[in-house]
Amino acid sequence: MARTIKVDYLARVEGEGALTIRFKGDKPSAVELRIFEPPRFFEAFLRGRAHLEVPDIVARICGICPVAYQMSACHAIEDALGIHPGGAIRALRRLLYCGEWIESHGLHVFMLHAPDFLGYEDAIAMAKNHREWVARGLGIKKAGNAIVTALGGREIHPINVKIGGFYRAPTVAELAALLPDLSRALEDAEMCLEWMAKFDFPAFERDYEYVALRHPDEYPFSEGRIVSSKGIDIDARDYEAHFAEEHVPHSTALHAVVLGRGDYQCGPLARFNLNFDHLGERARAAAERIHFVPPCNNPYKSLLARGVELIQALDEAIRIIESYTPPEAPAITAAPRRATGYGCTEAPRGMLWHKYTMDEAGLVEDARIVPPTSQNQKCIERDLWQLAPALAAMPHAAATRRAEQAVRNFDPCISCSTHFLRLSIERED
């Protein structure tokens, strides 16, 4: 008898994908995470664009994490130009990144992932029995969006990000107005983490290679070396010497691998495991209160890693605003030159690597973008290989839900991959 576990259209992820698991007897013979988001060709049409246009264009790769795209692009182009904005501009960029982490983690944790743990179709159905938690989650998300809106002009595709800094720096009063909601959101995030710690996490562990940025003294957003739990410690410009992207027939997203080793995991759990010592006091204390400390190799607990990062981002946002003095100029400028630049930042769902080559006039000659979903895609498939025997033993509906939940551990962003889920389990004897 042939058996197929099939999720035809994976819900509560961003973009379009499907999953097929085929069985030969009790053993999985194929696991295919198919991404059928149509190709959108960003790297191709960036060619010939002026470098100042790049942050606005790459924002359009993803509606959930446009800030990450803008920041990786800015860092890469500034690297090529030889400028490094510091001081208040750097602090404002960190604040903008805090805003995006808060809104994106808030969306994923409360609206997309928590319903899996409590057995609801969506957050709206969950709100019928857990209205106060959903309302708290929406409040947290709103506080993050308020940061991005104040600093970026709007929450989706911010207009105020510029190579070298910002078009206009906010006033002290504009940022201070955000503080009451951020303080309330921080307290709510601490309460929510304790609530989520009581969820039933499926027993599942794997020996992952975690990859994330690491900064000498900060929890990573946009600067640092690329490090891994199995010994990688490199500059962003050396990414291509240690990682490769493979094209598989069943997906428009490329699969990234560590050369010589294979799949790796990036994102909140990787950052948490590799950078726990750089969490602020408040986030670390919250994690320790629920006994959530590294090493954690259970991907379902990425929910808790996001919860801890919510506290980290809210706490840091408050500190940045409280010590904010506007910069003398909102941006620094530099004349274009022929050069190649590299940028790597931590999008909410994982590392986002960019490389640009520009000509003398500052027009882009070549662009390469490696989004988090491409990097995690092989890792998701490996998780499903290991999960497959358990899925085979479950009734079909339960197997489908569990497989979807395992995919959602990664908060995959399929439009990002530009390049999500139908589950099919097929069995042949």
Place this chain on the structure above:
Amino acid sequence: MKRKQKPKLAVFKFASCDGCQLSLLDCEDELLLLADAVRIANFAEASRAVLRGPYDITLVEGSITTAHDAERIREIRARSRFLMTIGACATAGGVQALRNYRDVKEFTRIVYARPDYIDTLATSTPIADHVKVDFELRGCPIDKRQLLEVLAALLAGRGPKVASHSVCVQCKLRGNVCVMVAHGTPCLGPVTHAGCGALCPTYHRGCYGCFGPAETTNTKGIEGALLAAGASHEDIARAYATFNAAAPPFRKAQEEQLVQIRLKEGPRG
């Protein structure tokens, strides 16, 4: 006594960044109220629940870039009473339409190691090129206040109040100093559809046209001002070639600039 059923709301996605449907989830204060007023019948980004059609209100995000999607939108139209497109991809082809005037095979070779694995049309086209559209909401991304206004109007059975004038009018209403007149910053505000609240000028930069062309535009008319502000014909051509590149007035304006560039370069020999 039989209670009246709540209207069914469906959201479908085609080639896009998901940002416009995310605008609905970004209505943090109104989302649970909206969920009380409608039945969410299909909204893959937010729910795994799927109700059968017909749908009373269908929101469509994204452009048509594959033969399969061209077929899918016809099926969705057949199941929808009121179909509304949200955003620049669905109303003008989006940023994906930058392929339309180029060699898509070459694009595929640039991005993918195995172009033979890729299935795509040579063009990215708006939904209205394929099926009847009842209302179009502009923007890259749409403005969530406008989205709520249209949904509230539909639920109340009245016409939506969505301005069709240019960003310039909103900018004046907002009391901004004109960035082009006062600072010589090139700005597409005079020819761009209102909706964003004149954000870019408010943040001291020129409008880059993300809401697409206003209902009536005079792109020729602002060319002089853009050139005087220091933009080259190449800069102006690129400015029109972004998120609404295939919207006819912007496409035409871009072509006019390309003609100017060729005239400037003189005959090739």
